[in-house]
Amino acid sequence: VHDHGRWDVLGDPTEGALLFLSQAVGLSPEEMRKEWKIIDEVPFDSVSKTMTVLVRSVGVDRDRPTSIGLDRPVSIERDQPIIINRDRPILFIKGAPEAILERVSFIQKGNQIEKLTSEHRAKIEKQMQMWTRKGLRVLGFSYNNQLSMNNDQSIINNSMINENSIKIEKLEIDHSSIFLGLVAIHDAPRPEINDAVARAKQAGVKVVMITGDNEQTAEAIGVTAGIIDNNEDIITGKQLDEYSDEELMKILPQTRIFARTTPFQKHRIVQLYQKLGEIVVVTGDGVNDAIALKQADIGVAMGLVGTDVARETADMVITDDNFASIVNAIDEGRNIIKNLKNAIKYLLACNLSEAISLIMGLFLGIPHLFYPIQLLYINLVTDGLPALALAFSPRDHHQMQRPPDKELSLLRFAEKEYIAIVGIITAVLVLLAYFIFSWLFPKTGQTAAFTVLTLIQSYIYIDLWLSHQSLHKNLHLLKSKLFAMVFFVPFILQFFIVKSILISRFFKVELLSIWQFIMLSVFSGFVWIGIKLTKKAVHVTA
Template sequence: RMTTVHAASRGGMRVACTKGAPERVVASCHQMWLAGAVIPLDERAVLAQAERMADAGLRVLAVAVGIDQRAPGDPVEALEDGQLLVGLVGLLDPPRSEAGDAVRTCRAAGIHVVMITGDHPATARAIAQRLGIVRARTDRVLTGGELALLDDAALQAVVDHVRVYARVAPEDKLRIVKALQAHGEYVAMTGDGVNDAPALKRANIGIAMGREGTDVAREAAHMVLLDDNFATIVHAVREGRHIYDNIRRFVRFVLSTNAGEIWTLFLAPFLGLPLPLLPIHILWMNLVTDGLPGLALSAEPGEAELMARSPRPPNEGIFAHGLWQHAVWVGLLMAALALGTQAWAIRTGNAHWQTMTFTVLTLSQLAHILAIRSERRSLFALGVTSNPWLLVAVAVTLGLQLMTIYVPAMARLFRTAPLTAGELAACLGISSVVFVAVELEKYLVRRRGLYAEG
């Protein structure tokens, strides 16, 4: 509640005006104003009316006035004794239209949205139901008074099930954040006031409001929300998951292709084969074959089910969900195809064996990057043209690879020889085995759930 004192226009009196929570203001009043008359206060009826207004989603304030009759030395609180209740004010502060959709998206993404407010419990419940934070009137709303009766252990026992806190004090927010963290939750906390600073600081991600937030809140937070819009946080989560997926795609691609090159060079002597690649071939693959398509992976659009996954555990490594196993077996497969091509060409007396080995390994990497655009979904389900930049990168890389074979100046530099149409077709066919194998792996993942995406 808040009380201000004003000098009356006549008589030299001082008038005290109070506004605040109905249960606080009504408790200090003895009379009420009704239909132009002063009558005895019916506290039960007034609070019932306030409850009905709160049930409708209104933020309710009670307004009272009184004469400042304090004697010297009386406490300031004496201003509020024996006041006249003037009435109730209902304030409609509807959530933004996109807030409900954002909450539903959070629910689908496994993110629990918790409302912490100083509003009346009925108001908090009505707004929470409108947004989808709670689904039924029977869902528990924990008040600040109830929270004060719970010790830390008791709060931890219920915090995972409570989605709305009402009539809370600023220090309660810090207790709620600590209890959620003790329960194993990763907490993002929003706030704008000075009193929110401790909770913002303690949260795993403190988010201060950029427009309405205080300087103290912004200093304590880890990030600032410039438009004060909850839906923007959800967009940020989506973008974060998208970026992380693209990082995993790039790591998967680079590890697999480099493993293929390493296994090819390492295993050839043990198989009694001559050196399959020259240093310039390795340099070419690292700079061109890996570089251009790898950069194009950053333009990979987010998958449709991006916000339908559960959050990743905070301690989960980037090699989780089978990434390192994939890199090992795909690298071995690429090496097997390259060395098999080399051995077959040498046995058949083909003088172009090194060029064919170089080409198979290069084209295998291009086939691999087309297949790993998703860890679960088939390339054909994604749409071949959904990432045009990758298609351009693959086409350019393929063109450059063919130039190393068929352009005389580049062929001399790379010590390659022009392949016949049959030899080139054989290289393309052998390289496509990588694409088929990775698509089969994804099919098994979808059917058996070998490596669930985070």
């Protein structure tokens, strides 16, 4: 697509790069399409690692050289000379250089076709290795214009072609194809990939590259992206087939790059990681990735270059085709889970503290520790508002420096311990407030218990807002307007409840002095100290 003076590729980047190359050498794709008609095509296949197309001339002036230059007389070093011209269909093959070299016996050098010797092969392989070590993707190209049908040795020409019956799979294709050359494509990783991979590793995510690329290309890209260090072991598809599942499961934890793999090998790798107890996320964009995307716990397809099959098979689609988006999604997902857990822990801890306080109060001979209207107020205001606010609490900047939680339950045992600790400490402080104020200020014990239970929940809210982190190192997190509003609202409302005659009668509490209210506010803060000390003593990590 031409956009404001520059070209953008829509679709497969490899095909786009080849179109740019054709323009760079003066070939016009539009003219070529006019001169040559595609008879049949076999898309790229990860098993054969090649893509094949059969074309024929469509009757353009035969005396004029074609844009691909294959209608000129050339000599060939085999039994008889042949003329490459428009009268015969031509089979073009592109793909992995090693797959192309397996099928060719000749090489075209200018207008001369020579026997492909071991010296030629050595030269080609040397050039290949030089490019692949630089992380370039290398393609090989060949053609064949001496085609015959299966069980028929006669050479096909255009007049014999019935386009409805001539299919590539019906052709007799031997090893007499002619090698055209190599093309190196620079498909550099995005600039942000290093940071994304580093963040993923910090978060305990193992980044593995499973690719159809050459081993050396895969290694160069892996080193550039920070997936591996230099000289780390890389397993190829050929080696994969030599390992049993048991042998492969032993080396999977140490292997981070698999090269020259087939779709079925990708599927096998995913299955074996799952057998090891790993949660596997697979990214892919092609039809060949579909079975691995389907097998994965989470399949992620590319939105820009991904095929319809890949997008429909996947569980998620990345609209910008950026690996960093996956890492950002992990970060966001952990933040959502953290906030959800904190809200649940807050509600359970607060309700448990109310239940324990009431039960212990009955055992201690306190018939009306809380009145129904007071419990209703606590549930609506001091339980509900902070729980909602915790759903929007700030991101824990250390969450991507910890390994993932592999437990499937929403609350781990340590988090259940936290709920129990908070519930017990809160109940103890509520009952202490009741007895202390009953002794110091007769008739105010029940009011003190109600006030402490209301205000304590704001201090629990602080601990969860900070995700149990140190207060003095994270004071900046308390500057949020949302935090300030939710933290101070219970204090303000409770102050009016115990200072207003009309409101105090409605809530069935005694009036308190300002100093009494301050005493209860400070006393309520002991819950935060108690939580920290108890967690440290019993090694609770929630």
